[in-house]
Amino acid sequence: MSAAESAPEARRALDPIWLGRGIALVAGVLLVLYPMLSDNLYYQNMIILSLVFAIAASGLSIITGLAGYVSLSQGAFVGLGGYTVGVLATHHPDTNVWLWMPVAGVTAGLVALILGFVAMRASGPSFVIITVAFLFLVQVIAINWRSVSGGTEGLSLPIPTWDADIANWPFYYSLVGILALQLLLTWWIRRTKLGTGLVAIRDDETKAATLGINLPVEKMIAFIASSVLVGVGGGVYGYYLTFIDPRGMFNILLSVEAMLALLVGGKATLWGPVLGAFIVEPLNEYANNNLGGGNTRLLLFGGLLVLIVLFLPQGVLPAIESLLNWVRTRGRAGLVGARIGTGGSLASLTGRLSLVDRAAAVDPPPPLLEVKDLRKAFGGLKAVDGASLVVPEGSITGLIGPNGSGKTTLFNLIDDTIHADGGEIWLAGERIDRLSPWTRAHRGLGRTFQITRLFREMTVLENVVAAQRSFSWGQLGRIAVSGSEARAAEELLEYVGMRSFRDQKARALSFGQQKLVELAQVLMLDPKLILLDEPAGGINPVLIDRMSGMIRELNSYGKTFLIVEHNMPFVLGLCDPVHVLARGHTMASGTPDQIQKDPAVVDAYLGDDFVLEDEHERTVR
Amino acid sequence: MTEFVQALVLSLLVGGIYALVASGLTLIFGVMRVINIAHGAFLILGAFITYTVWDQLGLDPLVGVVITTPIVFALGWLIYRLLVRPIRHAPMSSTVLLTFGLALVTEGVMGLVWGNESTSIRPSYVDQSFHLGQVFLPKAQVYGGLLAVVVLGCLWLILTKTWLGRAIRAAAANPASAELVGIKVTSVAALVFGLGLAAAGAGGGITGVLYPFVPGSHYLWIARLLAIVVLGGLGSLEGAVLSALVFGVAETMTAVYISPAWATAVPYAIVFVVLLFRPQGLLGTRLRDDAVTA
Structure with missing residues (x-):
């Protein structure tokens, strides 16, 4: 205790949340200022490509990070976005290319909806297989449907007409904006009932269904939310490249790179995918330019994938976070050994549960x-x-x-x-x-x-708020981790005597404690x-x-x-x-x-x- | 009609090769619940090793399979020990990503060692054919298809007639109980991984004689193989063999009667249709996942 009292300021500074917010803010400001401060095109190009992958990886963090469905079709949505813009721009040469960007997002969303109908019937391993198959199928179509896609020769987009001094700026800033939107979307979903539902699906899909979580609808929303903005980003990417072809746009390495960015940064975190993209893409550029490209790039991506899975499955950010937490909480007793509370009275829950008087039975x-x-x-x-x-x-x-x-x-x-x-x-x-x-x-x-x-990976409180007593679109968007939902869950936890454990991970509890939490979880359904x-x-x-x-x-x-x-x-x-x-x-x-x-x-x-x-x-x- | 008979016989011969390679993939899944995305890469590796054996030693490539197969087997055994075993309890998505990484590394290594140009193995009989009435059957296809059936038969005998085979099936059915009756599951798993990859390696040696290949050919192969095992039902050996034959016919017929360009789309279309209408595949059964596992 004495150590904690002597340096509370230092401890707060080490709080991962505030440290992370500080760093994110500084990085964001630098990102916005960079093109104004430097006209180094090499680095601008590197940042633009990193932004594309940051958008792809951040989108991926919804379906893969939250819902636990490994998708290797993320590159296909980049490619679909690029092709939508490419095809429309070549067929309507007089229209401003930027107008097609929203169409790219709609295309990606629609395709995700259709693919989702097939893919969401499958669980775990089959889902990965479907996403890979989908990617290759789109590529084959792009190669063979020559009248629209131009086949293997690809499509050339109109050359940008704006001032050469700011050549990259429109691409750069629109990608920054799309990334900001994607992060906002990801952040928001993580805080809603939808988000807790997705994590529940990741941890135990069968159990999630018994708690009222509508599996196909929530997975479908996650899949679409993972792809719409990625499609827009893909459109900007295609325009930036000014030349697109099936081998490049539907290359599975794009999907791999998005997946790598997600894994390196930390798949269940908000900022991890962005950090990962800004690590992986520069490495990719370096391998391409200085190490001979081609095969070296394969060795780099493949090797990195193997190493991450084996040695850093959580990713960089969670590793740093747990290190900081360890420093902060060193020397304090764990809470899991604490006594179970004496329990609250049901009377306090009358607002939450529909309780009836048995005398009238x-x-x-x-x-x-x-x-x-x-x-x-x-x-x-x-x-x-x-x-x-x-x-x-x-x-x-x-x-x-x-x-x-x-x-x-x-x-x-x-x-x-x-x-x-x-x-x-x-x-x-x-x-x-x-x-x-x-x-x-x-x-x-x-x-x-x-x-x-x-x-197991959720806290006690999150376990209880995960239950969804009815289905409505409005409810999915309700904030789960604070507000009325969280208060209701706390009351139930109080009733079963587990309130003081609310922030513990469920896996850390004893069997008896888990039984009590599971009862509170079911009561949340008001069955x-x-x-x-x-x-x-x-x-x-x-x-x-x-x-x-x-x-x-x-x-x-x-x-x-x-x-x-x-x-x-x-x-x-x-x-x-x-x-x-x-x-x-x-x-x-x-x-x-x-x-x-x-x-x-x-x-x-x-x-x-x-x-x-x-x-x-x-x-x- | 003659064209149809010829296409049918050839597609069944190709189907035999698919059956061999897909058996390895489905066997690995059945025993350790690992979807080996690197399977196609090891098939191409088998083709390159066979090429070197043929090129350097002057050995007939189909005989060279005797050398290729043990090499790939040893590699598979080693990979299981070093890479797969440490994460055998991790979620399936981890092993998918790991083997995907392995596929990329293998592709890169093959590119560095053998180059990215199209390679083909051309023994003396490669341009000769058997004539049965009006039906032409290229000798390489016939020899290759028959060899695949023989190797597949050997695999079948190992699985059904030997102690190892019984241990493998026990480990697949219930790893914990298999341990209790004295089967060292991780050792069995290492052998299975070796055997599975060896099947891919042998298949690679055979297809190397039939078609030219580059390191990047493994994508087409893994797509094809996944379609086959999904169609047959993940983990089902009989299903894999049956669907490999179905698949060989579907692919060849598309190439002959529609267009070779669209034949490459067949595997992906099959994956979609199967998973939409019969997610457990032709012969697969839905797993009972409610049983208490704690």
């Missing part, structure tokens, strides 16, 4: 969830084979059964983590088995996982029905009591639960009714007492010697 309660004859087979194995059950509204319903009886698979079918082969699922009177996981979440279904699936997969599994007895206390409290305010659990005192003390699953179908349903006395259940699951250890405790609790 109908008797007998209508079914909230109804599963009819649900089936799923993995090859020959029938994991769920005609399961049917009812969860009455306002109940805490239990689901028990031997290992492998299909409990978790049933959960997965209910929230569409995996797709059912047949059967019906009804939620609150509406059939939901043909709906996507995110729509099911929007209709009031929340679910936790047996092995917690938090987004009607909460599916809990082994809420008491693998956590300590005190926490188990806390967990059952919270379930009761939430239930008393109208939340319905369906709980899978092996801890019999926990289930039988909490749940009514209880369903027993065996070999994929429901073999018994009833009150806890009926279930305990059912000879078939005793035989299949509980065992002859099963006695509930503390009958008394159950009734008291």
